[in-house]
Amino acid sequence: MKPQLASLLLATLAFPIPAAQPPGVRAEVIPVVDTIPDDPEIQKVIAPLAEEIKASFGQPLVQAPQGVFRGRRGEENPLGYWVSDVMRQAAQPLVGVPVRFAITNAGGLRANLRPGQVKVGDIFELMPFENELVVIELTGAEVIQVVKEGLLRRGGEPCSGVRVKVEGTPQQAVLTVTWEDGSPIDPAAVVKVATSDYLYGGGDSIPTLKKGRRPFTTGVTLRQMLLDQCGALGKAGKDLLPPALGRYTVPVPILEAIRDKTLKL
Template sequence: MKKLTLFGLLLAATACQRSFYVARQQSSRLSVDATVAADSSTLRWLAPYKQQLDATMNAPLVTITERLEKNTPESALDDLLADALLAQAGKKYGKTIDVSHLNYGGIRNGLPAGSVTTGNLFEVMPFDNQLVVLTLTGAQLMQFLNHFAANDNALVVGGVRVRVHDKAVTSATLTNGRTIVPDQSYTVAMSDYVANGGGGADFLKTVGGRDNVNYLIRDALIDYFREQGKAGKPLTPQADGRITLE
């Protein structure tokens, strides 16, 4: 009887519920007036957090001798960032990395001449992309290089020198001395965006050898620049000709 009574009460309550529907929609534009005075109490509450954030973002990492911009088929900035990722990925992964790759479209700013800060690196790499290490066969590695070379020669890589003709790779040589053999395995450090098929690289979705490294690409760059800064010498990056158009 108790179960039946509770069930009956539930039915009665459900039957008495009112139903609602949208009768009318209305919208209006709210303008933000920059001349309105800031709320002083809010500013006081935010002040310590802003000071801490400013101290972090304005912290100098290293000095470079001239402003750097990305460019195709290659630039000093492209090479510097790719080499930084190659070095830090190897340390974090704990194993040798053969090739590093950065998505050209993901590089959103250049680096200023003089002191380079943490904030500058956030401007260069604003996205929270994670480091992924894929193990590719030599055939897959060549497919990977060809894919990004075909994309307006936007190939930002470390650990490899590539010759390109009509947006197709004619030769690729690893700088660690290894030869690219179709059925051998090679480790490639890249962002999770690309590893997940971003930039049209859908063929990477089926790659079996994948290690997700808990390390932001941006943090890898920050750590590299900080380590370089500790040496006390300014960086003088130069494009080294790793991408050759024939």
């Protein structure tokens, strides 16, 4: 069974579509607890599929000798960097032009990739949601504002394509955002940006992403994108390695001010 089909099956079983209620009949809330017995007929249907799902989750994809980890609060996020890099890489052939910037949300990354063999189930644990890859257009000024909003919300959401530096004091901080090669961002230039439908829809308080124009929904889930990337690396005999650090340079006093909601930026 393909991973995306397995995910759809699990979602359907977990959240069945309720039947329409006859007029005048009030719905009753029934708590879902361990004491509710399993329906034997449903179990007959689920059992073979569950075995197939379990087997697919154990499928090896790639070796990650160092692992790829989320940073603790205030630290850089190599796992998020990898996800955002893969988003940019996956988006470019789909739109046929360079994608200059990608952003994901650290809160959506639910597990680390620990050293050793990465399996299908590990990617499902990392990305348990059905969020899809979306490509939008933003101006350079809007890209900088997106970075700023992510910085103020969580000390910097994982990005690809830019370098971010904050200098000064918490009372008078200066934010500098450049492209990854150090070149300045033209505020008026229009660029392609890869993100998720969750963030584009307003999730995680990055409102400028909602201004994105000409949205292109790829139909590819972020999870499937990561599965494909790991599978391609494994088939090529390459290891999954964490990206280099240095995308965010933020002094500790400013990180503390972000945490305390006192930063003036």
